[in-house]
Amino acid sequence: xxxxxxxxxxxxxxxxxxxxxxxxxxxxxxxxxxxxxxxxxxxxxxxxxxxxxxxxxxxxxxxxxxxxxxxxxxxxxxxxxxxxxxxxxxxxxxxxxxxxxxxxxxxxxxxxxxxxxxxxxxxxxxxxxxxxxxxxxxxxxxxxxxxxxxxx
Amino acid sequence: xxxxxxxxxxxxxxxxxxxxxxxxxxxxxxxxxxxxxxxxxxxxxxxxxxxxxxxxxxxxxxxxxxxxxxxxxxxxxxxxxxxxxxxxxxxxxxxxxxxxxxxxxxxxxxxxxxxxxxxxxxxxxxxxxxxxxxxxxxxxxxxxxxxxxxxxxxxxxxxxxxxxxxxxxxxxxxxxxxxxxxxxxxxxxxxxx
Numbered sequence: 001x002x003x004x005x006x007x008x009x010x011x012x013x014x015x016x017x018x019x020x021x022x023x024x025x026x027x028x029x030x031x032x033x034x035x036x037x038x039x040x041x042x043x044x045x046x047x048x049x050x051x052x053x054x055x056x057x058x059x060x061x062x063x064x065x066x067x068x069x070x071x072x073x074x075x076x077x078x079x080x081x082x083x084x085x086x087x088x089x090x091x092x093x094x095x096x097x098x099x100x101x102x103x104x105x106x107x108x109x110x111x112x113x114x115x116x117x118x119x120x121x122x123x124x125x126x127x128x129x130x131x132x133x134x135x136x137x138x139x140x141x142x143x144x145x146x147x148x149x150x151x152x
Numbered sequence: 153x154x155x156x157x158x159x160x161x162x163x164x165x166x167x168x169x170x171x172x173x174x175x176x177x178x179x180x181x182x183x184x185x186x187x188x189x190x191x192x193x194x195x196x197x198x199x200x201x202x203x204x205x206x207x208x209x210x211x212x213x214x215x216x217x218x219x220x221x222x223x224x225x226x227x228x229x230x231x232x233x234x235x236x237x238x239x240x241x242x243x244x245x246x247x248x249x250x251x252x253x254x255x256x257x258x259x260x261x262x263x264x265x266x267x268x269x270x271x272x273x274x275x276x277x278x279x280x281x282x283x284x285x286x287x288x289x290x291x292x293x294x295x296x297x298x299x300x301x302x303x304x305x306x307x308x309x310x311x312x313x314x315x316x317x318x319x320x321x322x323x324x325x326x327x328x329x330x331x332x333x334x335x336x337x338x339x340x341x342x343x344x345x
Contacts (some may be wrong), residue, residue: 014201015210022217029221033228040231044296071235089236093316094285095172096236098296116232116296126286128172128316 041071041115045087048100048113053077056085062148069144075102086141087115094128101141109141160266161328163250164274168320170240175290175297177278179230179237180244181271183222187248188267190218219245232296277323285315 042056049056057074065072071087084103089096098115111134114124124134170176194214198207223241227234234241251266282288287303313319 011201011203015203015206018197018201018210019213022214026217026220026224029224033224037227037231037234040294041235044232068238087235089238091169094312095176095315096170096240098232098235116236117299 041087042073044098044115045071045073045085045100048115049085049102054083054085054102060084062144064147065144080104084145088137088141090129090133090137092124092128092130092133097124097127097129099124099129099134099137101137103141103145109138109145111138159250159253160270161324161331163247163266163270164277164324166243166246166250167240167274168317168324170237170243171274171278171281171320172285172315173282173290173297174275174279175233175292176237176240177275179226179233179292180240180278181275183219183241183244184248184251184267184271184274186222187215187218187245190221191215191248194218215245215248230292230294230296233292277320277327281315281320281323285312285319 038059046056055076057076059070060072060074062069062072068089069086073085074081075083075085082105086099086101086103086109088099088101090099091097100112100115101109102112103109111124114127114129117127124130164171167180170180191211191214194211198210198214201210203210219242223234223238226237226241247270248267251270279289282290283302287305288299288301290297290299292298314323
């Protein structure tokens with residue numbers, strides 16, 4: 001083997017090693033933090049759904065949805081097997097906020113409130129989330145569940 | 153060289169929707185510093201590997217990985233804000249690339265470090281928009297946003313406009329004009345000195 005070939009193989013090996021080690025670090029970090037993150041998001045959503053009737057269940061992945069909908073949960077309780085709670089990033093005129101929506105087959109999606117506001121829990125419009133944006137997301141989530149229908 | 157301030161402010165454009173609160177400005181500012189520091193390390197590692205033409209592509213892969221790692225850390229520290237800022241963490245990597253492009257202009261070494269200068273601008277820009285828009289200052293906390301009300305009623309006095317994307321673009325225009333004026337004045341002083 002010529003010195004030139006050895007040099008090329010060494011470069012390829014180092015490149016593959018760098019990408020592999022970096023990928024491993026990312027996957028490990030994701031696995032180690034997922035439980036903590038999941039629990040915190042559930043607490044935040046549960047605080048918004050403070051009606052005493054809705055208790056969050058297991059996280060669920062709807063077919064055809066990406067990472068943006070990773071905060072989707074089932075609802076615990078009899079007769080609520082098809083109900084879902086969504087945490088979604090809503091960008092209003094005054095920046096992005098995390099919105100909490102409750103979906104039931106009978107009524108469709110309905111906006112419950114904004115998660116993560118520890119000061120004054122004011123009207124969503126104070127944070128730039130207008131009724132139009134809320135309607136957009138309600139329709140979008142209804143379509144999403146319809147498209148995923150029965151496959152979740 | 154003349155385009156530097158424009159590119160500098162243009163780097164803010166992808167972040168305009170998110171740079172509306174001090175809490176978001178802090179998180180995105182730290183993200184940019186993280187890309188800068190990790191970029192220095194990766195650049196050195198890649199330089200030692202001597203990958204030839206594929207070096208820039210490897211650096212881009214490392215930048216994408218750095219952004220993902222930062223998003224993971226954000227999910228751990230501020231889970232609710234990580235949902236709100238999910239897209240903008242990756243857009244901040246795009247802003248970082250735009251800031252790096254300034255280096256390709258003939259700038260005297262050591263006189264202009266775009267990323268380091270950009271971070272305080274981003275934080276001040278976010279704080280100004282929040283303060284003028286709603287009279288509050290917000291900080292990131294594990295449960296989400298902690299808002300401190302400084303001046304009640306600001307949002308009712310017609311100043312909320314500055315918190316919107318439209319207000320931010322006008323603010324950027326004003327900042328670009330001020331930067332241009334300052335540069336002209338400085339150039340005038342140097343000529344006369």
